[in-house]
Amino acid sequence: MKLYCLSGHPTLPCNVLKFKSTTIMLDCGLDMNSTLNFLPLPLVQSPRLSNLPGWSLKDGNAFLDKELKECSGHVFVDSVPEFCLPETELIDLSTVDVILISNYHCMMALPYITEHTGFTGTVYATEPSVQIGRLLMEELVNFIERVPKAQSASLWKNKDIQRLLPSPLKDAVEVSTWRRCYTMQEVNSALSKIQLVGYSQKIELFGAVQVTPLSSGYALGSSNWIIQSHYEKVSYVSGSSLLTTHPQPMDQASLKNSDVLILTGLTQIPTANPDSMVGEFCSNLALTVRNGGNVLVPCYPSGVIYDLLECLYQYIDSAGLSSIPFYFISPVANSSLEFSQIFAEWLCHNKQTKVYLPEPPFPHAELIQTNKLKHYPSIHGDFSNDFRQPCVVFTGHPSLRFGDVVHFMELWGKSSLNTVIFTDVGSDVTVGTVLQRHRRDTWLYSKRPSSQLRRKQGLRDCPWHSLPDIHLEPDFSYLEALAPYQPLAMKCIYCPIDTRLNFIQVSKLLKEVQPLHVVCPEQYTQPPPAQSHRIDLMIDCQPPAMSYRRAEVLALPFKRRYEKIEIMPELADSLVPMEIKPGVSLATVSAVLHTKDNKHILQPPPRPAQPTGGKKRKRASDDIPDCKVLKPLLSGSIPVEQFVQTLEKHGFSDIKVEDTAKGHIVLLQEAETLIQIEEDSTHIICDNDEMLRVRLRDLVLKFLQKF
């Protein structure tokens, strides 16, 4: 059993499991951190972005100035954004039999895999995962395609040139494999290969293994997977949550008794409690709006936004914000809001019961009805007529490199009254960047801006900040998302809302389900390096978890011992068991092992072929294996004393018995012959006296039972 790790990103996994004769891909997440190296794609012509100076080498050589632009001390690639794909060289992806999807965030690389690698298998996913996944892909394609960019930069990717570039471009990994975004056609083709499944549905893969999706409690339709044969069980836990939010609660019981548990998709911000973050979000939102500023919330069109809208629904009236318009802008905004209301069976119990009242399960329906929440496909069209400030805008993409968010950053960035609040970390650009660049010090969340940012925001350093910054260093990645917008006057708040399992919950979960072995990304097996004392921020289990990193192949530490074989009834009828000791019977079986679709069946051996009278040529299939005359099987043990007596009775004299470590040696001195009797073998050693050997053999056989 082997695990091929195609992605090093702990929350955007892509692994291939070889189990029995099947090859199963577990998720195919797309790492979008690479896009942070590109300039934003503005929806409306931005003089600032189009007039950025080209970048030149230290020696003044400006041959890259068409490809690379400089902005506030950072260098960006001026080209269509590209994505970093999972490893494609580690294993021949055309051999993958099936792909199991755990949630809609973890399927964004699907078109790259299904359309460009010779993949011919099936993809399994739940309906909400597919529908919302489709929305996410559609939005991504739309964001990129609606701002066509003729230029494609490739010169900078040359290894010799890349070395000369400033960070972070210099450190970007595997740039040669980066690809442009897929097309809608590819998306449709990829999605057509998906077969829908429901929770607890058992799916047979070639008769060899059975896979079953289980509710994981993280998002609509999100699943963990059980992959099991008759004697082995592997659990794949990816993006699970024990908090009570909108999805169905996590099914933990079914994960019990696993031989191997592959654990991915834990919270990216283990120290930030989602409840506190929601409070923080609301406070900052209200503070900004009350002072006449606008709030921009870069987000995905599905997921956390549902919970945020629900919290705001309860909060806005009490905070006196009822007159403030909330805008949700996305090409798929309408579909997302409507889809959420129709997947009743995938929702938590409370929301399910609402459907029977009947009421919409999510309160955003009421926000829309009362005109407090308005949604638009884009900033063009109706939105420009309705737009009123101050307001709150939810829009994508969280990377701030494409989508309507770019426009609002350009529009509002110059005023300190406005605020951008980062909340979405689901398959996010933020932490991923950091991990990719091995800067794991940014795991810990803190609201306090870095000294660098503080200076940018005009905050003076004061003695109360004399603590080493390492304690309170915020996750830099949101600053990286903001980099091309610097200098920025608007306030930036980071309240990541990540409902996935934290380490305390994982530790309880593992105690509960008790897998024999745990396999997880290497980031989970040690405390964050900058907080090496935080031993509470790692997986603590016995035996220690096995870790993997990108492009690694793990041999999973467990051997298959048994295989199930069926016996045909007529063959079973013919068996004559013989009791060899009380309760244990044996029978010899002569049969043909028939293996098809990974099922093994013992069938009666064919009768010897009747001599054919005619001269008809035998068909190949009529060839019957030669049935040799079977020697009987022996069992039992030889009692040495009785054996010696028997030998004496048969005329052997001068017999000597020696005890050895493994048994006895009976020495026939006269005949110069040795009989070694051991637990599982008996040897007669006599020189060239075949007659004697046969006599002795027959004497030995008298003591053994035969089948």
Next chain:
Amino acid sequence: MDPECSRLLPALCAVLADPRQPVADDTCLEKLLDWFTAVTEAGSSLLLLQENPCLVELLFHVLKSQDLSSRILSFSLRLAGIFAAQEDCFQYLQQGELLPMLFGEVGPLGGAAWTAPAVRSGWIQGLRTLAQHPSALHFLAACGAVDTIFSLQGDPSLFVASAAGQLLVHILDLAMRGPAEGRRSPQACDWPACAQKIVGHIEDSLCSTAIPQVTQALSVLTTAFGHCHGLWTQGLWVRLSPLVARLLEKDPVPASHSLVDLLLSVARSAPSSDRGLWETLAQTLSHLSPTQAGPLALGILKLQDCPQALRTQAFGILLQPLACVLEAAAQAPGPPGLLEGAAADSMMVDTLLSSKSACVGLLCCALAHLGLLQPLPQRPSPWPQAPLLGAAVTTLRLCSGSAAPTSDVGGRLCAILVGCGRVQRAALDFLGALSQGTGPQELVTQVFSVLLEYLVSPESSSMVLKKAFQATLRWLLSSPKTPGCCDLDPHTQLFLRELLPVLQKRLCSPCWEVRDSGLEFLTQMTRHWGGQAGFRQALLASEVPELTKQLLRDPESYVRASAVTATGQLSSWGLCATPASPECPGAQQESLLVELLHILSTDSEGFPRRAVMQVFTEWLRDGHADVAEDAERFVAGVLQAASRDLDWEVRAQGLELALVFLEQLLGQRSSHCPYAVALPETAPPGVLDQALQVLCRVQLFEFAFRALFDCDRPVAQKSCDLLLFLRAKAAPCGSSQEAGDSPNVASVEATLQRWQAGEQGQPLGYLEPGAVVALLRSIDLEGLRDTLAESSDHVEKSPQSLLQDMLAAVGVLGENEADCY
């Protein structure tokens, strides 16, 4: 006993003795017992019984009756105890053999009723009241009660068990008072048999291997040393201390909590020269586990006279957990920590790391104990202020995850403590307590830094945040003033600039508790610093005043109330919201006044309305500019709103405001300043007439008279005081005396009578000052004040009423029964 009660008593006794007549409730019986106690304390019990034979009959009847409720049986036992407390009455009851029948083995003790805890409790309490004289001791010995009490010490009912212990102490005290009086420590052989028996029982229990027995003995001794102050207690300690000391040899020490209680109880009553006792205490400190030793250490440090070595040892125990924290979190071997020279105790480290609950419990106790000790005059000296500050800061950092200990112990501590709200709260309280002392500037900076960290952190729970606000306030207010400068010091100013944005955000929190504590913090800070230029500048540059004003419309009433107080305070210092437009100065302030008046007259909850009244009273008292502009109109408006309020506290506060107004018009009630020129007792006639005119115009009298007959007593009392004050001021002013006969006064008096009768619908109409003075004279304000001074249920509380109620309740019950058929 008054005749009416005597008359009712036989009927009541008949009801009590009748099992078919259920008594209303236990409180009636308790009240009845209280009444009998009062009656017997005032006179002879013997006489009482002789004059009311029904009482003894009741007791006899109780003994005979088989199916009486346990409540009545228990009541009778206690009643008998009350009567028998007087020796002559005891003898009287003894003659009838009543007492042995009630308390001896032939009584309830041997019957089925004994299974009811109420009966066992009544038996003990009866004996407890009875045991007041030597005859009682003989009786107890004769009827074998002491053995029963021994067994009741282990009663399943905790109340009974505890009462049994206390009774033993009481008997011991009674027995020893006689022989030991005046003698230092009588020889054991001189002790009365009863005392010998009890002490022997205690000795046996102390040697027992069963922990409950040891606990019982220790708690009896604790009560003895805590409540009995005879010299014999010293003798008792001399006799029993070796047995107590032997308990320390066991591992683990049995009944450690009770042992600590006992030792502290002994230490409080023992002379400071008792070396043996101090040795035992020292030994106990070293034998107990860190968690058990904490309370003992605190108790020792609170003692007035105690050897220095023991104090040092005890203080060391309290400091140990914090010393461990400091050591574990230290980046490098630093300056000497809390316990100079001594490394953290390995047992302490083991306890801290053994489990989360042990660690949290120990740290919380240590922090709380040290916090209690800090303000005491007898706290250890020198007080290690700096290391303690360091420890509190470190603990808070471990809890927030911002500390980065390098040691293994530190890492494990951090993993245990991170996010632990209990320790955070305890440490913040302790840090606040430490603000009373000083510390090196570097540490003070760290204190502010960690406080800011907690105030900023979204992970701080509302309770933690409240504590952080409280601690911050204490530290801010204790920060040293720059010599020669009356403004805030530069560090504080810098901190304020960091703090106000945080406060701003907290005022927008979706959690109302957070908004509320933010506002409370702001109010306190403004109260102290409203006049400081640095504070004013920082506050006005922030959005805090505007946000505070917006919170006047908060959906949560507590928050609205706090917002009212905060805006009131801000406005008093001229710090309210954005400055008014140049064309219309004061418009902003006026709008605040209007807004508060609006809250007063429309808010559906009481808290915000009460807060408004308090703010208004303060404004009037302090001469707030907008109020002073037209105080008459202001008072009239406020009183009008307050008079209609359904909340009595608002009406009472209205009277407070009226009183302030009166004092401003007529002078103080009594001079608060000894050096002030004494004002004449009465106001000069010209001033008075003018004042009365004003008071009539603002309709203060209508408000006050209405309040005089308010259904809520505090309001009526306050109004009475106010009118008495006014009458005193107006007394010599006889010019308007003749107004008393005018038809105006007569109609007003008629109206007032109707008000008193509860018909308050009719208005009083406009009153002339003359009529007011006449009215003040004609109303019996003193009489009214005396009536009001009695508790509102003084009529209902009389014994007669009690007896009638009990009888009536039974009668009513009877009627109901009849209705059922």
